[in-house]
Amino acid sequence: MESVYLDHNATTALDSQVLEAMLPWMHTQSGNPTSRHSYGRASRDAVEHARTQVADACGAYPSQVVFTASGTEANNFAVKGLALAKAHTLGGIELNSGLQILSSAIEHPCVSRPALAMQSLGFMPRAIAVNQHGLVDLVKLQEQLVKSTALVSAMLANNETGVIQDLAKIAELARAHGAFVHTDAVQALGKISLNFADLNVHAMTISSHKIHGPQGAAALILDKRIDIQPLLHGGGQEKGLRSGTENVAAIIGFGLACELAVKRLKDFASHTATLRDQFEQGLKVLDVTIFGSQANRLPNTSFFAIHSIEGETLVMALDRKGYAVASGSACSSDSTEPSHVLLAMGVDADTARGAVRVSFGPHNTTEQVAEFLKVLKTEIARLRQLTAIAA
Amino acid sequence: MSASIEMPVVKDLFGKDGLAKGHDANHPIYLDYSATTPVDPRVAAKMIPFITEDFGNPASRSHPYGWTAEKAVENAREEVAKLVNADPREIVWTSGATESNNLAIKGAANFYSGKGKHILTITTEHKAVIDVVRELERQGFEATYLDPEPNGLVDLAKFKAAIRPDTVLASVMLVNNEIGVIQDITAIGNICRENNVIFHVDAAQATGKMKIDLETLPVDLMSFSAHKTYGPKGVGALYVRRKPRIRIEAQMHGGGHERGMRSGTLATHQIVGMGEAFRIAREEMELENARIRRLRDKLLHGLQSIEEVYVNGDLDHRVPHNLNISFNYVEGESLIMAVKGIAVSSGSACTSASLEPSYVLRALGRSDELAHSSIRFSIGRFTTEDDVDYTIELMKSKIGKLRELSPLWEMFMDGVDLSKVQWAAH
């Protein structure tokens, strides 16, 4: 059975052109970019070319690109690094115990957990509330900013709902109170146009494997005027901001994936929006709630709950029929806890447990969507019958 | 069996036309295996399906794409564990040895900081250890950086004497990246055990070059790298002992991957590559190392026919892959320029962008001049006898030429004692 992949917000298949570009660097071209002989210099040149491609894709300068191994690492680096940098500018950590780290309540754990970990250094991690549409509550943020704040971190587009924040506005508020601003733009890259300068943030996380690039490469786009401490110490690569031998092949793949994502952005947006609208039109006849649909959303994402059916159960049922969808973010799909994003939006736990995420990609077709809708209806009916029997 | 090890069929290994023979500055003979190794073609072949067909986030439990990835990751974990005789549950994936070292040292120091805040390490460690310890010093830890003996090895009595009641962690590398010497980590580990000190070992340069048995070694934490053992860049692992259980504080927080010790989406194809690379290392190490030792001995013998050369580091307690030699009265950078036909390193790759003499050689007590004129030859899986012959001839002729140019060589030949010369500082 041919599977239909509808989980593009979790990870994406490697683009064949990207693979082509990476292959020589996966076996024949193997120099360490730090080495000064021709193999090393070839690797160094290739990494620097990729840096330019990445910068161009997100409205940044190449010098602002710090390559990391994953979005998680870039987020950890940003949250910990920026919070400490701010504390140091204010005279040291001890003096500034109680300095806030504000992150939106719908952040990925790789932002919220490092923020929590900073508690041991005297920081106060606090969540910024979102409204029922999944948007950061700007009034509450304003109130929270009254206390001295080291960092405000808010994701540009949410991985589950696809809801897009007014980041420039959030940045304006945060900057007015002297806080650094970070945004996790992992889900936004390649799906909406992205410009680091326009967002007016101090740091922005992007990742390769969400845009048909390879796993193993990501970047923190960073305002280099900030005196930030690295997360990884060692050989001093990435101008001392990220030690460790560069993952050359992955970085090259990331660079090209960025270039392609920008080229294909318009087509991606219109194509996936068409599929998403077709899908949500079809959903209407079912008893469903679509989350974040009143807000500005990523074009490819639909997050919904079927009443009285467990999301996890439906996902497994759909999987047996050959459709790969998600019940929440991949990182938390181990747990059966309802989505923290939905709870933050005020959705009750029962409804939240029914949540299923469909995220379309460039290779999905209207035929697949039509077929998927049919299967979905059949499965829902079957599961409802089971539940009815059980009841 | 031996044929495949003797001469693996590798096309396009370095450059378009296969292994170039050093006549082209763009495709020199690669003798820098300690900086990084080419990916073994068998490793690349195993990796590629995982970036084309079997894509999937191993943490996505809900669909088969994720399942295949997870199974592959666990197989690879077993292979890594097998090479070092550990339990797969003791292996934590990281993005490389630098991250492993950061995680081990910061993670253990922070977790056990209640017990004490002193760290003991060696001045010849890799920057990824030294700089991490320095960072911990900034955070309120104290550190002792012990000098090794002139042969590069740690003196056990001095090591023991450097342990303090508040020493919480010691970090000593198994194989040095610049001079290839092997530390006696059994003895060092036993001293740590007796003193209740957590013992971390950076083994990035050791895997596939020597036997490692963590069931018997008194080591608590050990760092590994894939790209020094014919695997891909961007992946490594940390061994975290389960019995007695060693705890570390996570340094990367997020989705709680790797049992909470290390979050972040795993690069499946790279992990698969590391597993395959370590499997090959386990199966072929013995034969391969015998071959490499023959080549190294030949190279050593050839280079020793040149006057005034000094081998850096102990020759007996050393992996066969490494030969680090100082060519007296010749400056290192011009030497590198002179030997365009071979790709070698003057000191560690990570410091070669700076003009500082190798800190490792200085720690051995080598003079700055000798440190400046050192070359690290590192031999590997795809090095041939022809490569070694070519290298010997090249070195003989180029050293001769540079010494013709060298005022120091002239003075030496005239019998001037250079140590007595008053040099104009500049």
Place this chain on the structure above:
Amino acid sequence: MAYSDKVLDHYENPRNVGSLDKNDPNVGTGMVGAPACGDVMKLMIKVNDSGIIEDAKFKTYGCGSAIASSSLVTEWLKGKTIDEAYAIKNSAIAEELALPPVKIHCSVLAEDAIKAAVADIKAKQLAKETV
């Protein structure tokens, strides 16, 4: 490190390598730098009675840029008066060889070597006159 073609040319084919008779009263020797710093330059010039540099030789322990800098100045020195030689600036050497910023010190060393050699010949001339 990417070297300019001119550096590579001088490095591959250094001009005027060698020594002159240091006891010759018409030969000035400049030795600058230190092995510990990674560069030692020895520059020797032979000056005729009209004060023109007839010959120049060098030996250099140092990187490619240091070798090229000293090789270049031996070319420049021949035919110059010692005062003209004294006026050679490191910036001219750096410019001619397109030295990157991290290698400017090599040109400085070459200038120092010229000045030291000129000082040596002047000292010898002075000694001659005094006698």
